[in-house]
Amino acid sequence: MTALEQELHLMLRTVESFRKDLDKHLRDYIRHGGLARSQENYSRVMSKEESIRAKIADELSLNVSGKALQYLALNDNTQLVQYVLKTSEQLEGMQEFKERFNQITSQALTFYDRFERSIAAEQNPFSDAKDKATWEQHAGKARQYIRESKEAFAKAYM
Numbered sequence: 001m002t003a004l005e006q007e008l009h010l011m012l013r014t015v016e017s018f019r020k021d022l023d024k025h026l027r028d029y030i031r032h033g034g035l036a037r038s039q040e041n042y043s044r045v046m047s048k049e050e051s052i053r054a055k056i057a058d059e060l061s062l063n064v065s066g067k068a069l070q071y072l073a074l075n076d077n078t079q080l081v082q083y084v085l086k087t088s089e090q091l092e093g094m095q096e097f098k099e100r101f102n103q104i105t106s107q108a109l110t111f112y113d114r115f116e117r118s119i120a121a122e123q124n125p126f127s128d129a130k131d132k133a134t135w136e137q138h139a140g141k142a143r144q145y146i147r148e149s150k151e152a153f154a155k156a157y158m
Contacts, residue, residue: 004115011107018104022097029090033060034067105157112150116143 026045031037035056044056064087071080117123119139126132 004111004118007111007114011104011111014104014107018097018100021100025090025093025097029094030060032064032086032090034063035059102157105153108153109150109157112146112153116146119143 023042027037027042030041030045035041041056044052047053068080068083068087071077071083119142121136121139124132124135124139126135
């Protein structure tokens with residue numbers, strides 16, 4: 001296995017671990033925010049549409065604030081403090097996920113840089129003109145894909 005393959009396998013394991021941990025955290029936060037821990041709510045949180053994610057974030061925020069105000073109105077300081085601490089813990093957890101996401105994104109960008117260097121025109125291993133041209137044709141397509149992917153990861157980097 002080449003170094004790039006090993007690096008890719010490590011990244012895949014890291015991403016899978018991240019996804020599992022994030023899934024659990026988001027489901028816990030949805031429940032903490034007073035919404036049903038349903039697939040529908042989870043899908044809304046994970047939506048590619050910013051407006052859908054913003055709407056459920058607002059709902060969660062209102063629910064969390066409402067629950068805290070409820071404890072305050074009842075003069076239940078113990079429950080209020082516990083709820084605020086749990087909310088703070090949930091928010092800190094999200095910050096950790098942002099940091100992990102950035103680490104994964106950085107790994108991906110580094111991987112793409114190494115991969116791009118490995119298929120640079122000067123790396124063409126063939127001497128026969130036809131073989132060289134075929135290799136370069138495929139490498140050119142791969143370099144274009146890498147550029148597009150790097151741009152997407154750079155945009156995603158928080």
